[in-house]
Amino acid sequence: MGFETTVVISIFFISALVLGTHSYAVMSTSNDIVTDAEDVKYNMQYQKLNSAIEIDSMILDNTNSTLNLNIINNGNIVLDSDEMSILLDGRVISYTYTPNNKKWYPDETKIFSVTDDSGNTEKRVKVVTDIGIIAYRTGLPDISA
Amino acid sequence: MSFKKKLHICTFADDRRAETAITHMIFFITAILIAMTVVAIMTSNVQSLTSSSASSSKVLSEQLKTDITIISDPELIPYEATTKEYTFYAKNTGRTELDTEYMDILIDGLYVYPDDLDISLFDQDVLWRPGYLLMINVTVPEELSDGDHRLLIAAENGKSDSMDFRI
Numbered sequence: 001m002g003f004e005t006t007v008v009i010s011i012f013f014i015s016a017l018v019l020g021t022h023s024y025a026v027m028s029t030s031n032d033i034v035t036d037a038e039d040v041k042y043n044m045q046y047q048k049l050n051s052a053i054e055i056d057s058m059i060l061d062n063t064n065s066t067l068n069l070n071i072i073n074n075g076n077i078v079l080d081s082d083e084m085s086i087l088l089d090g091r092v093i094s095y096t097y098t099p100n101n102k103k104w105y106p107d108e109t110k111i112f113s114v115t116d117d118s119g120n121t122e123k124r125v126k127v128v129t130d131i132g133i134i135a136y137r138t139g140l141p142d143i144s145a
Numbered sequence: 146m147s148f149k150k151k152l153h154i155c156t157f158a159d160d161r162r163a164e165t166a167i168t169h170m171i172f173f174i175t176a177i178l179i180a181m182t183v184v185a186i187m188t189s190n191v192q193s194l195t196s197s198s199a200s201s202s203k204v205l206s207e208q209l210k211t212d213i214t215i216i217s218d219p220e221l222i223p224y225e226a227t228t229k230e231y232t233f234y235a236k237n238t239g240r241t242e243l244d245t246e247y248m249d250i251l252i253d254g255l256y257v258y259p260d261d262l263d264i265s266l267f268d269q270d271v272l273w274r275p276g277y278l279l280m281i282n283v284t285v286p287e288e289l290s291d292g293d294h295r296l297l298i299a300a301e302n303g304k305s306d307s308m309d310f311r312i
Contacts (some may be wrong), residue, residue: 003173004169004172004173004176004177005176007173007176007177007293008176008177008180009177011177011180011181011184012170012180012183012184012212014186015184015188019187019188019191022191022195023191023194023195026195026198026199027195027198028204028265029199029202030198030199031202033202033203034205034206034209035203036206037205037206037207037210038209039207040209040210040240041209041210042231043178044210044212044239045237046178062262079223080276085216085234085236087217087218087221087234089221090217090218090221090222090223091220091232092234092267092278092280104207119207123309124220124221125219126218127212127234128216130236130238130275131238131277132212132214132216132238133307134216139189
Protein backbone atom coordinates (compact mmCIF):
# COMPACT_ATOMS: atom_id res chain seq x y z
CA MET A 1 0.00 0.00 0.00
CA GLY A 2 2.94 2.27 0.50
CA PHE A 3 3.74 2.60 -3.16
CA GLU A 4 0.12 3.36 -4.15
CA THR A 5 -0.12 6.06 -1.52
CA THR A 6 3.11 7.62 -2.67
CA VAL A 7 2.01 7.68 -6.32
CA VAL A 8 -1.44 9.09 -5.50
CA ILE A 9 0.04 11.77 -3.26
CA SER A 10 2.54 12.61 -6.01
CA ILE A 11 -0.28 12.95 -8.56
CA PHE A 12 -2.23 15.22 -6.19
CA PHE A 13 0.85 17.26 -5.39
CA ILE A 14 1.86 17.79 -9.02
CA SER A 15 -1.73 18.59 -10.00
CA ALA A 16 -2.06 21.07 -7.13
CA LEU A 17 1.21 22.67 -8.18
CA VAL A 18 0.17 23.00 -11.84
CA LEU A 19 -3.37 24.20 -11.03
CA GLY A 20 -2.10 26.59 -8.40
CA THR A 21 0.43 28.15 -10.78
CA HIS A 22 -2.15 28.45 -13.56
CA SER A 23 -4.77 29.93 -11.21
CA TYR A 24 -2.30 32.40 -9.76
CA ALA A 25 -1.23 33.54 -13.24
CA VAL A 26 -4.83 34.05 -14.38
CA MET A 27 -5.90 35.74 -11.12
CA SER A 28 -2.89 38.00 -11.24
CA THR A 29 -3.64 39.03 -14.84
CA SER A 30 -7.31 39.62 -13.95
CA ASN A 31 -6.27 41.74 -11.00
CA ASP A 32 -3.91 43.77 -13.21
CA ILE A 33 -6.72 44.39 -15.74
CA VAL A 34 -9.05 45.66 -13.00
CA THR A 35 -6.30 47.76 -11.40
CA ASP A 36 -5.52 49.40 -14.75
CA ALA A 37 -9.22 50.12 -15.31
CA GLU A 38 -9.45 51.63 -11.81
CA ASP A 39 -6.50 53.88 -12.63
CA VAL A 40 -8.29 55.05 -15.78
CA LYS A 41 -11.47 55.66 -13.78
CA TYR A 42 -9.63 57.65 -11.10
CA ASN A 43 -7.93 59.64 -13.84
CA MET A 44 -11.33 60.42 -15.40
CA GLN A 45 -12.67 61.48 -12.00
CA TYR A 46 -9.59 63.59 -11.36
CA GLN A 47 -10.03 65.34 -14.71
CA LYS A 48 -13.71 65.95 -14.01
CA LEU A 49 -13.05 67.32 -10.54
CA ASN A 50 -10.36 69.65 -11.87
CA SER A 51 -12.26 70.90 -14.90
CA ALA A 52 -14.55 73.89 -15.09
CA ILE A 53 -15.69 76.25 -17.83
CA GLU A 54 -17.74 79.41 -17.70
CA ILE A 55 -19.56 81.23 -20.47
CA ASP A 56 -18.38 84.75 -19.85
CA SER A 57 -20.53 86.49 -22.43
CA MET A 58 -22.69 86.06 -25.52
CA ILE A 59 -22.23 88.58 -28.29
CA LEU A 60 -24.44 88.57 -31.36
CA ASP A 61 -23.02 89.84 -34.60
CA ASN A 62 -26.14 90.61 -36.62
CA THR A 63 -24.23 91.48 -39.77
CA ASN A 64 -23.22 87.86 -40.38
CA SER A 65 -25.67 86.11 -38.02
CA THR A 66 -22.93 84.88 -35.74
CA LEU A 67 -23.19 84.33 -32.04
CA ASN A 68 -19.83 84.61 -30.32
CA LEU A 69 -19.45 82.89 -26.99
CA ASN A 70 -16.58 83.96 -24.78
CA ILE A 71 -15.79 80.93 -22.70
CA ILE A 72 -13.10 80.73 -20.05
CA ASN A 73 -11.36 77.57 -18.92
CA ASN A 74 -11.67 77.91 -15.14
CA GLY A 75 -10.23 74.53 -14.30
CA ASN A 76 -6.74 73.12 -13.93
CA ILE A 77 -6.91 70.75 -16.88
CA VAL A 78 -5.99 71.41 -20.48
CA LEU A 79 -9.11 70.92 -22.59
CA ASP A 80 -9.53 69.92 -26.22
CA SER A 81 -11.29 72.63 -28.25
CA ASP A 82 -12.28 70.16 -30.98
CA GLU A 83 -14.14 67.88 -28.61
CA MET A 84 -16.55 70.51 -27.29
CA SER A 85 -20.29 70.36 -27.92
CA ILE A 86 -22.41 73.49 -28.10
CA LEU A 87 -26.18 73.38 -27.84
CA LEU A 88 -28.08 76.46 -28.89
CA ASP A 89 -31.72 76.34 -27.82
CA GLY A 90 -31.49 72.59 -27.32
CA ARG A 91 -29.85 71.69 -30.63
CA VAL A 92 -26.22 70.77 -31.21
CA ILE A 93 -24.59 73.08 -33.69
CA SER A 94 -21.19 73.24 -35.31
CA TYR A 95 -18.71 75.90 -34.24
CA THR A 96 -15.41 77.53 -34.94
CA TYR A 97 -13.06 78.93 -32.35
CA THR A 98 -10.38 81.56 -31.94
CA PRO A 99 -7.53 81.44 -31.10
CA ASN A 100 -7.27 78.50 -33.42
CA ASN A 101 -5.20 76.25 -31.12
CA LYS A 102 -6.63 72.85 -30.40
CA LYS A 103 -5.38 72.87 -26.81
CA TRP A 104 -7.28 75.09 -24.40
CA TYR A 105 -5.16 75.96 -21.40
CA PRO A 106 -6.38 76.90 -17.90
CA ASP A 107 -7.40 80.53 -17.45
CA GLU A 108 -7.50 81.01 -21.22
CA THR A 109 -10.54 82.55 -22.87
CA LYS A 110 -11.62 81.30 -26.27
CA ILE A 111 -14.27 82.69 -28.56
CA PHE A 112 -16.56 80.01 -29.94
CA SER A 113 -18.59 81.21 -32.91
CA VAL A 114 -21.84 79.60 -34.01
CA THR A 115 -24.28 80.54 -36.74
CA ASP A 116 -27.53 81.93 -35.37
CA ASP A 117 -30.27 83.28 -37.61
CA SER A 118 -32.82 83.81 -34.87
CA GLY A 119 -31.84 87.47 -34.31
CA ASN A 120 -31.75 89.28 -31.02
CA THR A 121 -33.99 86.91 -29.09
CA GLU A 122 -33.50 85.25 -25.73
CA LYS A 123 -31.12 82.35 -26.10
CA ARG A 124 -30.16 79.35 -24.04
CA VAL A 125 -26.68 78.01 -24.57
CA LYS A 126 -25.20 74.85 -23.13
CA VAL A 127 -21.54 74.01 -23.58
CA VAL A 128 -20.17 70.55 -22.81
CA THR A 129 -16.51 69.54 -22.73
CA ASP A 130 -15.16 66.18 -23.91
CA ILE A 131 -15.28 64.80 -20.36
CA GLY A 132 -18.81 66.05 -19.69
CA ILE A 133 -18.24 69.32 -17.85
CA ILE A 134 -21.17 71.64 -18.50
CA ALA A 135 -21.78 75.39 -18.54
CA TYR A 136 -25.07 77.19 -19.21
CA ARG A 137 -26.01 80.71 -20.15
CA THR A 138 -29.49 82.05 -20.75
CA GLY A 139 -30.62 85.49 -21.75
CA LEU A 140 -30.41 88.14 -24.41
CA PRO A 141 -27.03 88.36 -26.10
CA ASP A 142 -25.04 91.57 -26.25
CA ILE A 143 -24.99 93.16 -29.68
CA SER A 144 -21.61 93.74 -31.24
CA ALA A 145 -20.89 97.31 -32.23
CA MET B 146 -6.87 -49.77 -6.80
CA SER B 147 -5.43 -48.03 -9.56
CA PHE B 148 -4.45 -44.47 -9.30
CA LYS B 149 -5.40 -42.34 -12.20
CA LYS B 150 -3.20 -39.41 -12.66
CA LYS B 151 -5.34 -36.28 -13.11
CA LEU B 152 -4.33 -34.06 -15.94
CA HIS B 153 -3.70 -30.58 -14.55
CA ILE B 154 -2.80 -27.56 -16.58
CA CYS B 155 -0.96 -25.10 -14.50
CA THR B 156 -2.33 -21.50 -14.74
CA PHE B 157 -1.11 -18.11 -13.50
CA ALA B 158 -3.92 -18.05 -10.92
CA ASP B 159 -2.78 -21.26 -9.49
CA ASP B 160 0.49 -19.74 -8.66
CA ARG B 161 -0.11 -18.74 -5.08
CA ARG B 162 2.99 -16.64 -5.08
CA ALA B 163 1.40 -14.13 -7.56
CA GLU B 164 -1.75 -13.60 -5.43
CA THR B 165 -0.36 -10.74 -3.42
CA ALA B 166 1.17 -9.12 -6.48
CA ILE B 167 -2.15 -9.22 -8.37
CA THR B 168 -4.02 -7.78 -5.40
CA HIS B 169 -1.48 -5.00 -5.14
CA MET B 170 -1.72 -4.36 -8.86
CA ILE B 171 -5.53 -4.07 -8.67
CA PHE B 172 -5.28 -1.69 -5.70
CA PHE B 173 -2.60 0.29 -7.47
CA ILE B 174 -4.57 0.68 -10.73
CA THR B 175 -7.74 1.57 -8.79
CA ALA B 176 -5.89 4.15 -6.73
CA ILE B 177 -4.37 5.70 -9.86
CA LEU B 178 -7.75 5.77 -11.61
CA ILE B 179 -9.45 7.41 -8.62
CA ALA B 180 -6.61 9.91 -8.28
CA MET B 181 -6.75 10.78 -11.97
CA THR B 182 -10.53 11.20 -11.83
CA VAL B 183 -10.24 13.52 -8.83
CA VAL B 184 -7.52 15.52 -10.60
CA ALA B 185 -9.59 15.74 -13.79
CA ILE B 186 -12.62 17.03 -11.88
CA MET B 187 -10.47 19.47 -9.92
CA THR B 188 -8.80 20.73 -13.12
CA SER B 189 -12.12 21.22 -14.83
CA ASN B 190 -13.50 23.17 -11.84
CA VAL B 191 -10.39 25.28 -11.41
CA GLN B 192 -10.29 26.10 -15.14
CA SER B 193 -13.94 27.07 -15.07
CA LEU B 194 -13.24 29.29 -12.06
CA THR B 195 -10.21 30.97 -13.62
CA SER B 196 -11.89 31.55 -16.98
CA SER B 197 -14.89 33.07 -15.17
CA SER B 198 -12.54 35.26 -13.19
CA ALA B 199 -10.76 36.38 -16.38
CA SER B 200 -13.96 37.23 -18.24
CA SER B 201 -15.48 38.88 -15.17
CA SER B 202 -12.41 41.09 -14.77
CA LYS B 203 -12.66 42.12 -18.43
CA VAL B 204 -16.33 43.06 -18.01
CA LEU B 205 -15.57 44.94 -14.80
CA SER B 206 -12.68 46.72 -16.51
CA GLU B 207 -14.94 47.78 -19.40
CA GLN B 208 -17.58 48.99 -16.94
CA LEU B 209 -15.04 51.01 -14.97
CA LYS B 210 -13.71 52.69 -18.10
CA THR B 211 -17.12 53.37 -19.65
CA ASP B 212 -18.92 56.62 -19.03
CA ILE B 213 -21.75 58.12 -21.05
CA THR B 214 -23.30 61.52 -20.46
CA ILE B 215 -26.63 62.73 -21.78
CA ILE B 216 -25.90 66.28 -22.83
CA SER B 217 -29.34 67.34 -24.04
CA ASP B 218 -30.66 70.54 -22.55
CA PRO B 219 -33.25 69.26 -20.05
CA GLU B 220 -35.43 72.33 -20.57
CA LEU B 221 -35.32 72.31 -24.36
CA ILE B 222 -35.74 68.92 -25.96
CA PRO B 223 -36.10 69.37 -29.73
CA TYR B 224 -39.35 67.92 -31.11
CA GLU B 225 -40.25 67.52 -34.75
CA ALA B 226 -44.04 67.55 -34.93
CA THR B 227 -44.25 66.26 -38.51
CA THR B 228 -42.23 63.11 -37.82
CA LYS B 229 -43.18 62.95 -34.10
CA GLU B 230 -39.52 62.72 -33.18
CA TYR B 231 -37.73 63.84 -30.05
CA THR B 232 -34.00 64.40 -30.39
CA PHE B 233 -31.60 63.60 -27.58
CA TYR B 234 -27.83 63.92 -27.49
CA ALA B 235 -25.34 61.81 -25.59
CA LYS B 236 -21.59 61.94 -25.36
CA ASN B 237 -19.08 59.18 -24.76
CA THR B 238 -17.18 60.64 -21.81
CA GLY B 239 -15.40 57.39 -20.99
CA ARG B 240 -12.37 55.67 -22.44
CA THR B 241 -14.01 52.78 -24.27
CA GLU B 242 -15.46 52.40 -27.73
CA LEU B 243 -19.11 51.48 -27.70
CA ASP B 244 -21.36 49.86 -30.26
CA THR B 245 -24.53 51.84 -30.87
CA GLU B 246 -26.28 48.67 -32.10
CA TYR B 247 -26.59 47.48 -28.52
CA MET B 248 -27.76 50.71 -26.90
CA ASP B 249 -31.00 50.60 -24.94
CA ILE B 250 -33.22 53.65 -24.48
CA LEU B 251 -35.98 54.03 -21.92
CA ILE B 252 -38.32 56.98 -21.62
CA ASP B 253 -40.31 57.18 -18.39
CA GLY B 254 -39.27 53.60 -17.71
CA LEU B 255 -40.68 52.31 -20.98
CA TYR B 256 -38.36 50.58 -23.39
CA VAL B 257 -38.08 52.24 -26.79
CA TYR B 258 -38.10 49.57 -29.49
CA PRO B 259 -35.41 49.70 -32.19
CA ASP B 260 -38.06 50.44 -34.85
CA ASP B 261 -38.80 53.73 -33.09
CA LEU B 262 -35.13 54.64 -32.76
CA ASP B 263 -32.75 56.35 -35.09
CA ILE B 264 -29.27 56.49 -33.60
CA SER B 265 -26.58 58.30 -35.56
CA LEU B 266 -23.08 59.50 -34.87
CA PHE B 267 -22.07 63.05 -35.73
CA ASP B 268 -18.70 61.86 -36.99
CA GLN B 269 -20.24 59.28 -39.38
CA ASP B 270 -18.26 56.53 -37.70
CA VAL B 271 -19.20 52.94 -36.96
CA LEU B 272 -18.17 52.91 -33.32
CA TRP B 273 -19.05 55.44 -30.65
CA ARG B 274 -15.54 56.55 -29.73
CA PRO B 275 -14.51 58.58 -26.64
CA GLY B 276 -15.47 62.24 -27.02
CA TYR B 277 -17.88 61.53 -29.88
CA LEU B 278 -21.44 62.76 -29.91
CA LEU B 279 -24.46 60.57 -30.48
CA MET B 280 -27.81 61.80 -31.77
CA ILE B 281 -30.82 59.74 -30.77
CA ASN B 282 -34.12 60.36 -32.52
CA VAL B 283 -37.03 58.74 -30.75
CA THR B 284 -40.33 58.44 -32.59
CA VAL B 285 -43.29 58.55 -30.25
CA PRO B 286 -46.90 57.57 -31.00
CA GLU B 287 -48.07 60.82 -29.45
CA GLU B 288 -46.36 63.90 -28.06
CA LEU B 289 -45.17 63.57 -24.46
CA SER B 290 -47.40 65.27 -21.93
CA ASP B 291 -46.34 68.54 -20.33
CA GLY B 292 -44.29 68.03 -17.22
CA ASP B 293 -41.27 66.08 -16.09
CA HIS B 294 -40.03 62.97 -17.83
CA ARG B 295 -37.02 60.73 -17.55
CA LEU B 296 -34.64 59.40 -20.16
CA LEU B 297 -32.24 56.52 -19.58
CA ILE B 298 -29.54 55.35 -21.96
CA ALA B 299 -27.79 52.05 -21.27
CA ALA B 300 -24.64 50.87 -23.02
CA GLU B 301 -23.85 47.30 -24.00
CA ASN B 302 -21.91 46.64 -20.80
CA GLY B 303 -24.66 47.88 -18.51
CA LYS B 304 -23.31 51.35 -17.81
CA SER B 305 -26.04 53.92 -18.11
CA ASP B 306 -26.89 57.56 -17.68
CA SER B 307 -30.24 59.10 -16.98
CA MET B 308 -31.62 62.60 -17.23
CA ASP B 309 -34.81 64.24 -16.08
CA PHE B 310 -36.23 66.63 -18.63
CA ARG B 311 -39.18 68.93 -18.93
CA ILE B 312 -41.60 69.28 -21.81
